[in-house]
Amino acid sequence: MKKKRVTLKLLAEETGFDISTISRVLRDDASLSIRSENVSIIKRAARELNYIPDTAARSLRSARSYSIGAILPSLQNQIHAQIVEGASRVFRDRGYSLIIAHSAGWADEREMVPDLIARNRVEGLMSLTYREDLRRFTNGQAGIVPFMAVNWSMPGFDSAVTLDERPGARLATEHLIDLGHRHIAHLSGDLRRFNAAERYAGYQDAHDKRNLPFSRELTQTAGYGYEDGARAMDELLDRKSGDFTAVFALSMLTAAGAIAALGRRGIRVPRDISVIGFNDGMLAEVMTPSLSTVAYPLADLGSAAAEGMISLVEKTVPTFRQVISGAQLIHRESTRSVRSRTRN
Template identity: 30%
Template sequence: MATIYDVAKEAAYSISTVSKVLNNSTNVSSRARKKVLEAIETLDYVPNSSARTLATKKSNMIGVVFSENLGVGMAHPFFGPVIEGFRKFVDMHNYDLLFVSRSIKGEESYTNQLIRRGVDGIVVFSTDSDQSDLKIYRELGIPCVFIDMEVNDFNSVYSDNYHGALMAVDHLVALGHQKIAHIHGESTGFIGVERMRGFNDAISAHGLNTPEEYIMNGGYYSADGGRMAMMKLLRLSEPPTAVFVSGDQMAIGAIQAIKEYGLSVPEDISVVGFDDIEIAKYMEPALTTIAQDKEKIGQQAGLLAIESILNPNCLPVKKTIPVRLIKRETTRQVKK
């Protein structure tokens, strides 16, 4: 079966141009339109979409792509509530969702699936720093919204990661801690960079001196990554009295490491996480953390997706969602 890539090759035009012709866009030259239509006829290419889509050029469907390094997709405790908030919002506006995997195997790519099904827009859930796919999304010519990743020429929605880190450090300093370490997420990713920037600025604002060995890379926000990073901190000749961990799952691993080392949380070391995943309040001890409004992130992404579908020429919007400090049981006043 011919794909849009075959049509683009046959017509000697880009995928973006083919997509515009298929969507009946006016921003295509008559020569390009003629060549693309001829290629479509030659290859007998027909997008596998509903009759309504072919007639109206609208499918009332939004594609959902997961682009994250752990490969857990909706099973991730952060993404689940976000996608549910997104689903509820777009469902009220009569849009369906099409879930595709960026790592799909076989002849047909995930982008071709999106085009073949005639999606009106795309939402990308991203935790990684690889922006190589941005060129592909630009060529598709379909409105896109990125979640958890700042993208200059697309709509994007993310938490106020920077101020969340400031809150975490301020809380620990207010408790009397001065030896504060940071276990950060992937240091080239947007959220990891923003949370580390907030940590560094807060440490500087309080006049503290954080040794280089107090900064540990926990990798891609897994419990194992947090555990291994915390073990390294505990082996230092002068370990910290508190640690800000850039993700709740990493914080869970860090607390496990502290317990394995024969120490207690928060009696020996205070821990602050980031995310406020569901299990955080049920842990023993319950996790002090920076809460993201996951449902609101999903709702705002849905709003931007629909607005950009209805008005494709609107300028990209970056939406920052406020966060808040949730004080629980993993932090306490420093011992004198």
């Protein structure tokens, strides 16, 4: 027997509210005046009856696609996965679909973006990756649809949702200082870019706050990937071996690569050198040694980006900017005190 589709009419019969009110509640219409307990009744009924919005029919009626495109540099990065998870939840609840596009197969976003818009009729674009060719969208428009930078920014960008990264980098560096480390290396990114510059500034802030000398010689340009971390660690060791007891890496993957490079040289973490990364994920928990990191609410970042994108698409705001804070130190096995190091 074919299962009966749950419609707004059926929800109206079950709850006693009219169809228009139910529709506006399920779309989170902020202009609707309704008691919170009635909102709960309607949403609970929708969950229990497994109501699914008929987005396709709505799209045909309104000539809208209710689709948002998201450009990712990697489909395997755990950080991006957490951001997308938060965004997907909001889009689903608001009746939008999220279309993921992988930028690695495209030489130029100037080709990718029009194709994504044309093929999928997306109404807005979010990019989780910085590329130089995205500068053409600094006016907030990717062709004819709103554009938003997620987890990065650059001067001139109208719409972006970012992390407050400088305090997190300071927290990571202060953790190493609190453990007695006084010579702390930093594996940085391209300091012309927003994220890398903010993390580098936080690293400097921690030294200034504790009145510790700061040496640019202990900074090595890396990148956000595993191989980037391994290469940069090798280069730093070739230049400054023995001059530092701890490393702050600009990402979780960079830190993992650095630890691998240290291990290949017989340098033990944390017995010989402590290592801390930035942003947290499953890899940090399961690697050996487990990685100390600074964690951010990345799903919240994704949720905020999705809410902002919907506001842009529905033209309730001309631009959208938000900064997500909430850095939290996660102390695991890869960092320990200098005193413990000297005893073993």
